[in-house]
Amino acid sequence: MQVQAGRIGEITEITAWDQALRFFSFKDPALRYALAGAILLGLNCGLLGSFLVVRKLSLVGDTISHAVLPGVAAGFLWNMEKDPLAIFVGATMAGLLGSFMVSRLTATTKLKEDTALGMVLAGFFGLGICLVTMIQRLPTGNKSGIDKFLFGQAASLGGSDIYLMASVAFLTFGLVWIFYKELLTVSFDAGFAHCVKIPVSWFHHGFMLLLAFSVVIALQAVGVVLVSAMLITPAATAYLMTDRLHRMVFFACLAGMLAGAMGAFFSFLGHQLPTGPFMVLSAAALFVFAFFLAPRHGIILRWWARRSRSGRVRRENTLKAVFHALEQDGFRREGVTFMTLSKLRRQTLEETETASQELRQAGFATLPPGEKAVYLTPEGMRRAQTIVRNHRLWELYLTDAANYPPDHVHDDAEEIEHVLGEDLVRQLERQLNFADHDPHGKPIPTPEQMVSLHGQDKSASTGSLGYAKPS
Amino acid sequence: MTSDPNIEAVRSSSGPLSMRWTQGLSDAEIPLEIHDLTVAYHHKPVLYGVDLAIPPGKLIGVIGPNGAGKSTLIKSIMGLLPTDSGWVRLFGKPNKKNLGRVGYVPQRESVDWDFPVNVMDVVMMGRYGKLGLFRRPGKKDRSIAAACLEKVHMMPFADRQIANLSGGQQQRVFLARALAQESDLYLMDEPFAGVDAATESSIIDLLHTLRKEGKTILVVHHDLPTARNYFDMLILLNMRVVDFGPTKEVFTYEKLQKTYGGRLTILSEVADAVRQTKA
Known part of the structure; x- marks a missing residue:
C-alpha cells in the first residue's frame, strides 16, 4: 500500500512538471489553440467589459451570457454535432432575444431593469439546462462537447473555433478603435451624445450585438456560467488602475488576456479540468493584486501615503518645538538640548531622541555627538x-x-x-x-x-x- | 363661466398669440418653434399641447413648479423623448435635422461623475458634433476646447478627473462643453443648481456675453427671486405654457399664481419675489 501511494505521488508530481514543460514548449497543437483562444477571448472581454463597467451594465453581461445557453443547444440540435457556425448563430440570436426582452419589459411595464434582467437570466438559463440535459440523453448523435459549454474547456477548441474567435476579436477591436470617441460620449452622457448627432440607439444596439458575439466566442473556453466574470473582473481591475477610459480599456485587455492565458495554463496542469473556473480565478487574483497595489486607488499605496503623512506630521511637530525653544531663547543659541525639547513636548528623553533622529534622517537637523542637542540645518x-x-x-x-x-x-x-x-x-x-x-x-x-x-x-x-x- | 387657471392658460397660449414675439421673422430666423407638443410618460401627460415661438438673441428663463415638465421640454426640443403629438423646429427645420446648432447643458446629476474621464475629455465631447463620426479631434479642436475652459476659468483643472471637482466646477465643465459646440441656441437644464454664489454670478456674466454675440439661451431655472433679474423673457410652464413674454410683463403675482397653482410654500416665495419687484 505504502509503495503504491508513494508511486502515485511520484507520478502526479512528475506529470505536473511535465505538463508545465509541455505547456511552455507550445508544441501541442491543441494546446496552442487553447492558449490562442484564451488570449483572444480575454482581449475581447476586456474591450467590451470596460464599457459595461463604466456604464453600470455589468448585469447585462451576466444576463446575455446565461441567455445564450438555449441558443447553444438549438445550434447543436440543428445538425446534431458541434458545428461552430450553427452554435454561433443560435447562441447570438438567443442572447439578443434575451436583451431585447429585457428592454421591452422595462419599457412596457413598471418593472425596473434589475428585475427584468434577473427574470430573463434565470428563465433562459433554465430552458438551456433542460435542452442540454435532453441532448445528453438522446440515444443517437455525437453528443460530445455540449457539456463543455457549461464550465468551459479551452482544450476542446479547434481550428475553426479559433478563426471565429479571431474574427470577432478583430471586429471588436476595429470598431472600438474607430468609434472610441462616440462610445466614450454615449457611455458618459447619452443625452449629450444625441445632441452632438451621435446615433445613440445604433451604438447601443451595435454594442449589444458585439457583446453577444463576444459572449458566444468565449463560451467554449469559459462556459456560460462564468463568461460574465471575464467581462467584468478584468475591467473592474483596470478601473482601479486609472482615471482615463482609454487607459482603462488597455489595462482591461491586458488583464483579460493574462487571466485567459493563466486559466488555460492551470487547467492544463490539472489534466482537462474545466478552464472557466481557472480563468475566472486568475482574473480575480489579478483584481486582488490591483486592489492592493493600484496607484492612487490601491490599498497599499493609500496606506503608505497615510503612513508617510503621519511621519511628516510628526517631524513637523518636532521641528516646530525646536523652533519654539529657539524663539523663547530669542534665537541667541543655535541648538536646543534634548532636555529642553522633551520638557516642551512633554515627552520622555528617549522619545525626544527618537524624534530628533527622525529629523536628522530627513536632513532637517544635525545631532553633534556628545552634545545631546539638536541643531537645525x-x-x-x-x-x-x-x-x-x-x-x-x-x-x-x-x-x-x-x-x-x-x-x-x-x-x-x-x-x-x-x-x-x-x-x-x-x-x-x-x-x-x-x-x-x-x-x-x-x-x-x-x-x-x-x-x-x-x-x-x-x-x-x-x-x-x-x-x-x-x- | 369657469375660472380654472389651466383653461385660462390654454386660452392665453393657444392660437396666433404664441407667435406674438416672432412676428415679422422668417422661419430660419426663429431659433425655436414648438407646435402642439404633447409628451407623456406611461400614459400620463407631462407636457400638453405646448405652443411656443421664441425670438433670437434673448436670454429666456423657463420656470414652473416641480414636475411642471421643464426638463421634459428641454429634452423634447432636442428630440430625446418620444412625443405623442406636435413638432419642434429649430431655425426653421425639424429639430433632429438641425441639432448641430444646439448646445446642451444637462442636469448635473444626469451623469456619473466617477466616470474615468478628465475635464478636457469632457469639454472635447462638445467638438464631436462638428467632427462627425470618423474624424478625431485635431489641433484646432483642442485650442477651441482650451479657450472654452478658459472662459469658465477652469483651465487650471484641465487634467483633473471629474470626480475631484466641486459642484460649481462640475457645472462649469458642462458649460465649457456646451460652449465648445459653438451653437446658436443653448438649452441649459438648471445650470445654477448646487452652485455657489460666485460661480452663479460668473455663469450669468457668461450668459450675457453669449447673448451679446446674438445667441439664444433657454435656461431652466427654479429660483423665483433671481429669475426676475436674470432673464429677458420668461416661459411660465406647468404642463402647458401658462405665459411667455418679457420678464416685466410676465412676472406678476396673478400669472405666477396660475403657474404654481395651490402650492402654498411656493406661493409665499412668489409673494416675496413680487414684493421685491415692487420695492
Whole structure:
C-alpha cells in the first residue's frame, strides 16, 4: 500500500512538471489553440467589459451570457454535432432575444431593469439546462462537447473555433478603435451624445450585438456560467488602475488576456479540468493584486501615503518645538538640548531622541555627538518657519476673519498647519493684509526672513528677533 | 363661466398669440418653434399641447413648479423623448435635422461623475458634433476646447478627473462643453443648481456675453427671486405654457399664481419675489 501511494505521488508530481514543460514548449497543437483562444477571448472581454463597467451594465453581461445557453443547444440540435457556425448563430440570436426582452419589459411595464434582467437570466438559463440535459440523453448523435459549454474547456477548441474567435476579436477591436470617441460620449452622457448627432440607439444596439458575439466566442473556453466574470473582473481591475477610459480599456485587455492565458495554463496542469473556473480565478487574483497595489486607488499605496503623512506630521511637530525653544531663547543659541525639547513636548528623553533622529534622517537637523542637542540645518529651519507661519496665519484667520475667540484656535491650527499649501497661504496673507503678529502676539515668520534668519549674527538679534519686515 | 387657471392658460397660449414675439421673422430666423407638443410618460401627460415661438438673441428663463415638465421640454426640443403629438423646429427645420446648432447643458446629476474621464475629455465631447463620426479631434479642436475652459476659468483643472471637482466646477465643465459646440441656441437644464454664489454670478456674466454675440439661451431655472433679474423673457410652464413674454410683463403675482397653482410654500416665495419687484 505504502509503495503504491508513494508511486502515485511520484507520478502526479512528475506529470505536473511535465505538463508545465509541455505547456511552455507550445508544441501541442491543441494546446496552442487553447492558449490562442484564451488570449483572444480575454482581449475581447476586456474591450467590451470596460464599457459595461463604466456604464453600470455589468448585469447585462451576466444576463446575455446565461441567455445564450438555449441558443447553444438549438445550434447543436440543428445538425446534431458541434458545428461552430450553427452554435454561433443560435447562441447570438438567443442572447439578443434575451436583451431585447429585457428592454421591452422595462419599457412596457413598471418593472425596473434589475428585475427584468434577473427574470430573463434565470428563465433562459433554465430552458438551456433542460435542452442540454435532453441532448445528453438522446440515444443517437455525437453528443460530445455540449457539456463543455457549461464550465468551459479551452482544450476542446479547434481550428475553426479559433478563426471565429479571431474574427470577432478583430471586429471588436476595429470598431472600438474607430468609434472610441462616440462610445466614450454615449457611455458618459447619452443625452449629450444625441445632441452632438451621435446615433445613440445604433451604438447601443451595435454594442449589444458585439457583446453577444463576444459572449458566444468565449463560451467554449469559459462556459456560460462564468463568461460574465471575464467581462467584468478584468475591467473592474483596470478601473482601479486609472482615471482615463482609454487607459482603462488597455489595462482591461491586458488583464483579460493574462487571466485567459493563466486559466488555460492551470487547467492544463490539472489534466482537462474545466478552464472557466481557472480563468475566472486568475482574473480575480489579478483584481486582488490591483486592489492592493493600484496607484492612487490601491490599498497599499493609500496606506503608505497615510503612513508617510503621519511621519511628516510628526517631524513637523518636532521641528516646530525646536523652533519654539529657539524663539523663547530669542534665537541667541543655535541648538536646543534634548532636555529642553522633551520638557516642551512633554515627552520622555528617549522619545525626544527618537524624534530628533527622525529629523536628522530627513536632513532637517544635525545631532553633534556628545552634545545631546539638536541643531537645525538651513533646510530644517526653513521648514520649521513655514510650519509656524502656517499655524499663526491660520490662528489669525480664525480670530480675525471667522471671529473665533483666541483661546479656541490653537488646536484647529495644529491640524491645518500641515495641510496648507502655498496657494492657500498666499490667499490667507492677502485676506489678512500681510499681518505680522498672531492673535497671541507672537511674530509670524515671513518668507523674506526664512533664508536670512539662520545665518544671521546672533549677537545682533534682539528679544523679538528683529522681525521687522524688509520694506 | 369657469375660472380654472389651466383653461385660462390654454386660452392665453393657444392660437396666433404664441407667435406674438416672432412676428415679422422668417422661419430660419426663429431659433425655436414648438407646435402642439404633447409628451407623456406611461400614459400620463407631462407636457400638453405646448405652443411656443421664441425670438433670437434673448436670454429666456423657463420656470414652473416641480414636475411642471421643464426638463421634459428641454429634452423634447432636442428630440430625446418620444412625443405623442406636435413638432419642434429649430431655425426653421425639424429639430433632429438641425441639432448641430444646439448646445446642451444637462442636469448635473444626469451623469456619473466617477466616470474615468478628465475635464478636457469632457469639454472635447462638445467638438464631436462638428467632427462627425470618423474624424478625431485635431489641433484646432483642442485650442477651441482650451479657450472654452478658459472662459469658465477652469483651465487650471484641465487634467483633473471629474470626480475631484466641486459642484460649481462640475457645472462649469458642462458649460465649457456646451460652449465648445459653438451653437446658436443653448438649452441649459438648471445650470445654477448646487452652485455657489460666485460661480452663479460668473455663469450669468457668461450668459450675457453669449447673448451679446446674438445667441439664444433657454435656461431652466427654479429660483423665483433671481429669475426676475436674470432673464429677458420668461416661459411660465406647468404642463402647458401658462405665459411667455418679457420678464416685466410676465412676472406678476396673478400669472405666477396660475403657474404654481395651490402650492402654498411656493406661493409665499412668489409673494416675496413680487414684493421685491415692487420695492
